Amino acid sequence: MERAVAQAAGAGLTGLLVTPGPDLTYFTGYRPTAITERITMLVLDADHDPHLILPVLERGDAAGVPVAITDWADGSDPYPAAARLLDPAGRYAISDSAWAMHLLGLQQALPGASFLAMSSALPMLRAIKGAEEVDRLAAAGAAADATYQEIISVRFEGRTEHQVGTDLAGLLTGHGHSQVDFTVVGSGPNGANPHHEMGDRVIERGDMVVLDFGGLKDGYGSDTTRTVHVGPPTTAEQEIFDVVRRAQETAFAAVRPGVPCQEIDRAARRVIEEAGYGEYFIHRTGHGIGLTTHEPPYLVEGESQVLVPGMCFSIEPGIYLPGRFGVRIEDIVTVTETGGRRLNNTSHALQIVT
Numbered sequence: 097m098e099r100a101v102a103q104a105a106g107a108g109l110t111g112l113l114v115t116p117g118p119d120l121t122y123f124t125g126y127r128p129t130a131i132t133e134r135i136t137m138l139v140l141d142a143d144h145d146p147h148l149i150l151p152v153l154e155r156g157d158a159a160g161v162p163v164a165i166t167d168w169a170d171g172s173d174p175y176p177a178a179a180r181l182l183d184p185a186g187r188y189a190i191s192d193s194a195w196a197m198h199l200l201g202l203q204q205a206l207p208g209a210s211f212l213a214m215s216s217a218l219p220m221l222r223a224i225k226g227a228e229e230v231d232r233l234a235a236a237g238a239a240a241d242a243t244y245q246e247i248i249s250v251r252f253e254g255r256t257e258h259q260v261g262t263d264l265a266g267l268l269t270g271h272g273h274s275q276v277d278f279t280v281v282g283s284g285p286n287g288a289n290p291h292h293e294m295g296d297r298v299i300e301r302g303d304m305v306v307l308d309f310g311g312l313k314d315g316y317g318s319d320t321t322r323t324v325h326v327g328p329p330t331t332a333e334q335e336i337f338d339v340v341r342r343a344q345e346t347a348f349a350a351v352r353p354g355v356p357c358q359e360i361d362r363a364a365r366r367v368i369e370e371a372g373y374g375e376y377f378i379h380r381t382g383h384g385i386g387l388t389t390h391e392p393p394y395l396v397e398g399e400s401q402v403l404v405p406g407m408c409f410s411i412e413p414g415i416y417l418p419g420r421f422g423v424r425i426e427d428i429v430t431v432t433e434t435g436g437r438r439l440n441n442t443s444h445a446l447q448i449v450t
């Protein structure tokens with residue numbers, strides 16, 4: 097919290113308004129059982145000790161949170177009460193997860209104050225992970241890797257994407273995930289849509305199948321993609337797969353402190369462009385991961401933020417051929433003093449499944 101207040105001051109902000117979601121979990125470990133129309137908000141600024149505003153009925157839930165607490169009761173207007181803790185002419189960053197009604201209430205109570213989205217005002221707030229956070233991300237990655245090792249021996253041919261996706265979800269849970277965020281099973285032409293989750297298509301022999309899965313284990317995220325093939329691939333399929341593999345591995349090799357995020361994107365994109373598939377790589381190369389499965393930093397053209405030891409993010413180039421198939425390979429990577437360390441360590445080879 098002290099570090100965040102210093103960062104806020106450095107960015108010309110009066111303070112931070114932290115509402116339930118990953119930001120509040122990050123600072124306090126507090127996760128209200130239900131995030132509702134009743135405002136809960138942590139106020140962090142340089143002039144006061146951290147202060148949590150919450151509905152009186154949730155006081156018991158927040159008993160272990162080591163900050164001062166102001167409660168408010170149903171029937172009272174919480175916004176003027178919250179406003180008394182703030183600078184009427186202040187400039188505050190507010191959590192992206194804050195409900196619009198809460199921000200509107202604060203704006204009405206404090207017409208002279210200004211508010212910015214946390215992710216635009218302090219994008220790197222949670223981006224540099226401590227050693228314990230990296231350990232948790234590594235454990236989540238290992239659980240996702242164990243899931244992959246098991247999914248490649250299930251039957252694909254003749255089963256639907258949904259059935260394989262259900263297997264993936266069960267394996268993630270079996271390996272300790274408390275929450276499954278996504279199980280993409282993109283078979284054949286469906287793999288050409290990076291956002292295709294899964295459907296009723298029956299997987300056939302000869303299909304490429306994109307498998308992208310992840311969720312939360314002990315509060316931290318996993319997210320990995322491997323592309324498998326049902327039976328032996330054609331030469332053309334293998335060649336396109338190899339381009340993506342080379343792009344992923346080239347981008348990983350470029351990871352080291354001081355390199356701008358966009359350079360990692362460029363490293364992956366250059367390989368795919370030189371192979372003639374540039375127009376089929378239709379998304380950024382990666383995203384940060386931590387208490388959520390998608391967060392800053394983003395590895396995208398135009399992001400000049402440099403890599404710092406402790407940052408954790410995906411490297412996930414792909415090629416998507418409409419009407420045919422898709423290929424993506426994704427690992428979570430953390431920045432060390434000397435380069436990158438993968439938190440996913442299963443083979444990158446094109447796995448043949450049955």
Ligand code: ZN
Nearest residue numbers: 302303304329
């Ligand atoms: Zn094929």
Ligand code: ZN
Nearest residue numbers: 308319320426
């Ligand atoms: Zn993914």
Ligand code: ZN
Nearest residue numbers: 319410412426
């Ligand atoms: Zn991802």
